Structures are given as structure tokens and as C-alpha cells.
Amino acid sequence: MSLCSHPPTHFFPEGDLNFRVFLLEEIVRAMTYVINQGMAMYWGTSRWSAMEIMEAYSVARQFNLIPPVCEQAEYHMFQREKVETQLPELYHKIGVGAITWSPLACGLITGKYEEQVPENCRASMKGYHWLKEKLQSEDGKKQQSKVKALQPIAERLGCTVAQLAIAWCLRSEGVSSVLLGVSSAKQLIENLGSIQVLTQLTPQVIQEIDAILGNKPNVKKESRA
Secondary structure (H helix, E strand, O other): OEEEEOOOOOOOOOOOHHHHHHHHHHHHHHHHHHHHOOOOOEEEEEOOOHHHHHHHHHHHHHOOOOOOOEEEEEOEOOEOHHHHHHHHHHHHHHOOEEEEEOOOOOOHHHOOOOOOOOOOOHHHOOOOHHHHHHHHOHHHHHHHHHHHHHHHHHHHHOOOHHHHHHHHHHOOOOEEEEOOOOOOHHHHHHHHOHHHHHOOOOHHHHHHHHHHHOOOOOOOOOOOO
């Protein structure tokens, strides 16, 4: 069993550094207590910035406590910056891995929203009006066009676009696992098939995908001894 800390928005105030460190110390001490009591084996963070994770690690080192081992972050073909530019540095420096969620961008990458928003899907449900607006926005339409352009690559590899997208997430450096959300056993079986696609994602295929997406982050390479 593991625990994941989800701080509310603006949980760590920017102004008061002492108060900020105090809050972090409380969290790290609480997680260490839970692990020492045998209620969990590890703990991780969710939606924390790279700076906050590093601060938690420093607090753990300073007081001989247990640091977080992973960050749970949103990651898909249209949300790349954090996982590809910030977390790899943490992975190499302190061993913090990434568990990512929403690999299909709330279903956008499945292609089911290409024509219209189907009934009984997430975007048509109460409380998901924000998703419907996002899908119907100019950016949403552009993203759906890119999903359509990925179809020939998926067909060539003998998979669905959804399987291609999940495998694409798995191949990223530092990503330990990808969280899936499904509404049926059929969807689960399809999504698990992405593991078979992973070996087919050669540098050439990744380059093709990046050319279609047009949003590859500028990653600064640092020399490591």
C-alpha cells in the first residue's frame, strides 16, 4: 500500500518561507509516521511542483525522515511540459519517479469526440461542462485534428490510437506507470494492449508523432558524471 499527498491549490504559500517549510515538515513527518506504523510502504505526491518535491526531500534529509518516491502528474500528448522537462531531473538527482494519469486526455485522444459529443460519455455528464467546452474550443478542435492525423501511424503499427497514446506515455523517461480509467472490461483489455505497442515505438516513430503534435518541450540536457 502507498499514500499520495494531494495539496489543495495554493497550499504552499509563496510569501512566508518559514511557514512553507513548516507545512512541508508536517506533511513529511505525518507520512513517515504512517509508514513506520506499517500502514503504508511508500508515499508520493500529486500535482506538486518540482521545487516543492525537492523541498520535501530536503526536509526528509534534514530530519532523518522518509522522502516521497514518486509524483502523480497529468501526462498525455497535449500535456507534456512537467513530465518531460521537470521530473526527469528529479528522477536522476533523487530517484523520484512519475506515475501519470489521463493518458487519453479525458477521452479526447480516443477520437470519439471527432464528430460530436456522444450521449452517455463523460463530456455529456453533469459536472463536466468544462470538458465539453474544452472539446468544442478552437484548441480542442486542433487537437482532435492531430488525433486524426495519428491514425495512419496506429494502423501501421496494428493498434488503436488509444493504445498508441498510452504506449507513448509509458516510453517517457522516469515514468514508472500509467493510471488508466475505463468504463468497461473491453476498454481495459484494449488499453492493456498498449504494452505490446511499446516495443514498436522506435525513434523514427516518435519523431513522426512529434512532427504531428508540434509541441515537443525544449529539454535542457545536463551532463551527468
